[in-house]
Amino acid sequence: MTETLSPGKSAINYAITFGIIMILEFVIMYVLDINPQESPIIGAAINILNYLVLPFLFIYLAANHYKTKINHGFISLGETLKIGLTISALAALMYGIFYLIFDFIFPEFKDELLNQIQEITVKQNPSMTSEQLKMSMKFVKMFMNPYVVVPFTIIMYCVIGLIHSLIVGVIVKKDKPVF
Structure with missing residues (x-):
């Protein structure tokens, strides 16, 4: 009796x-000192890539691989959801762990980023009072805390993965015949 690979395990790669x-x-953006806030085109391209293109692409590729190579040409919507959530959660967890390590190794990164964000905020809102700026920066600082960023990133990517999985599931779904 052959054991088939589960949808989740097949999505790990x-x-x-x-x-x-x-x-x-x-890493590339940090090393090359590319600031997505100063370069809106680069920021938009990275966001489109990370939130739309790559999740959809990897979920589609994994679902199609599972369907054609592992599950004899069949895949259900539920299997596609397992694949998509596995990809999204694991990729976000990897990124989150990297962010924790990066924050530990380069603690000055956060201060540099906070200064850049403050400069951009003042430039975009010259009439902002110092109290408003302090409140805004306090909020930004809270969301830059690695213990907030990591869970938030994982949850956000799981929601994005769920949406992409539903779309991909509708595209690739092919149920096994009942008889």
Whole structure:
């Protein structure tokens, strides 16, 4: 009797690849000192890539691989959801762990980023009072805390993965015949 691979386990390689790509993007942007807030085109491109293109691509590829290579041409919506959530959660977890390590190794990164955000905020809102700016920066600082960023990132990517999985599931779904 042959044991088939579960949808979640079959998605792990795609999740690892997605996580590595997100980490490489972060490292490249840090090393090259590319600031997405100062370059809106780059910021928009990274966001489109990370939230629309890559999740959809990896979920589609993993679901199609599971359907054609593992499950004899069949895949249900539920299996696609398992694949998509596995990819999204694992890639986000990898990115989150990397962010924790990066924050530990380069603690000055957060201060640099906070200064850049403050400069941009003042430039975009010159009439903002110092109290409003302090409140705004306090809020930004709270969301830059790694213990807030990591769970928030995982939850956000799971929601994004769920949406993409539903779309991909409708596209690739092919149920096994009943008889």
